[in-house]
Amino acid sequence: MNWILNVVPPKIRSFLKKETPENLWVKCPESGQLVHHRDLESNLFVVPGSEYHMRMNAVARLASMFDDGRWDEVSGSEVLLDPLKFRDEKRYVDKLRDARTKTGLQDAVKVGAGRMDGRPVTVAVQDFDFIGGSLGMAAGEAVVAGLEHAVANATPFILFAASGGARMQEGMFSLMQMPRTTVAVRRLKAARLPYLVVLTNPTTGGVTASYAMLGDVHIAEPGALIGFAGPRVIEQTVREKLPEGFQRSEYLQQHGMVDMVVHRRDMKATLSRLCGLLMNDVVAEAEDHPGLPLATAAE
Template sequence: MSWLNRVRNAIPFIARKAETPDNLWHKCTGCGQMIFQKEWEENLSVCPRCDHHGRIGPRLRFAQVFDEGTMKLLPAPQVREDPLKFRDSKRYTDRIKAARAQTGEQDALLNASGTIEGHQAVVGVQDFAFMGGSMGTAVGAAFVAGVREAVKRRCPYVIFTAAGGARMQEGILSLMQMPRATVAIQQLRAAGQPYIVVLTDPTTGGVTASYAMLGDIQIAEPGALIAFAGARVIENTIREKLPEGFQRAEYLLDHGMIDMVTHRKDLRATLARTIGYLTAARAA
């Protein structure tokens, strides 16, 4: 042990390296400010300086939305992995294994049942951390399973979308999840149950072109990117400069594409109120 380390260990008010956590701070991707991790978590992963809504995973989302002690995870459907034996710079199976190791989840969409301020609901949450929340056969199967569970329980299905679009490693099979999800939504409506969409940052591509825009009510978190094609692609195609804030939640609200923009701290109450309105109206 060096002289410096002996002195450091002997002085009580100097924190030892082993006692200093690595995740003490969180850097906001909106304003770049450093925030205490505890403050970030207590504020629902929303920046207290600029109000930027950070991306969160399914389990944290379930904890924020459901009444305490009521949440129950639904089993993920089993699908064939790597149906096309796809390989780019890596094998598709290796990418899936890496995503599972990083997130601890089987794929990019999880379902759970529970109550939201006393209202029964089935909630699905896409995980952008799992291969960009991309829509493949596993996501399509999970979406259909969530809808069928809602039909079985005679309650609404709420989906939190977050995706970069279809999963290219599954080719046409990923695109087939678009009509598959649309048919499932029609079955939910035929059963007389509401379908509520909460658009989070980012929701793009084939997800936007299918189930993300088919809700009875469309809710978005502040500042969420909601688009089909990227702004740069559109600008290069039409050769015009796009308006400020184009494809953000507030712009879409002003132009009638969504119904409301709701802060994360108010989201649970808003969902409960919306479910109450829709279920009461349909019952009547």
């Protein structure tokens, strides 16, 4: 065995140990290209060359949307941790604890309020790394709290959706978040405030069947999988070969389900321009926001 393990005391050993990130290099799922994690992070988690959009965690997403990366968290009411005392291969409370340790989040949705190009906005982000971005009571409460904050402060509400669907460990309590969030969206629209939805990879299940498809404008990131059931399930059900690119952003834009597909580097400028148009603000010159021409936004 290594002499350090046998001779050096544990405290000194821990001091000598060099910490190395586990994900120092990230492999692009599309091209196989290896990218240093710092380069990937500085490029908004988009792989240079292939332009493949990797998943972006909630905190990084919020920081990229707000001016100077500064925002205040909007918290919802506390909910029951494990209403059904659910257990499969492990207890649900243990799974929640592991997800919180892994992501640093309390649940799958994080909501922030701040300024985007000087304009007050409220932004909610679903983090797929937290149990697949699944919709449970805490996630639903966070979305509702964000919508209520937008109404109370007269701001646009922007949602970044990423989910595998409802959280089965919470059963009917999870399913009830679909009508709850839908009612909250109706209240936002009754207040005549914009609701913009950004569909990221993947957005499926009960989230797609509720608040993710109720936006005034639906934007998708390139290559995102969007739908209710996945393509493999649909193929097995209908027993037919699906069209190439079925349920991907570009296919859905061509067939009218998505309004526009926007690269992540242009996302903030696009959302800012849309908020300005829908809030009847004075719009800045087009060259200041090259991500979205005026003609495109007006259409």
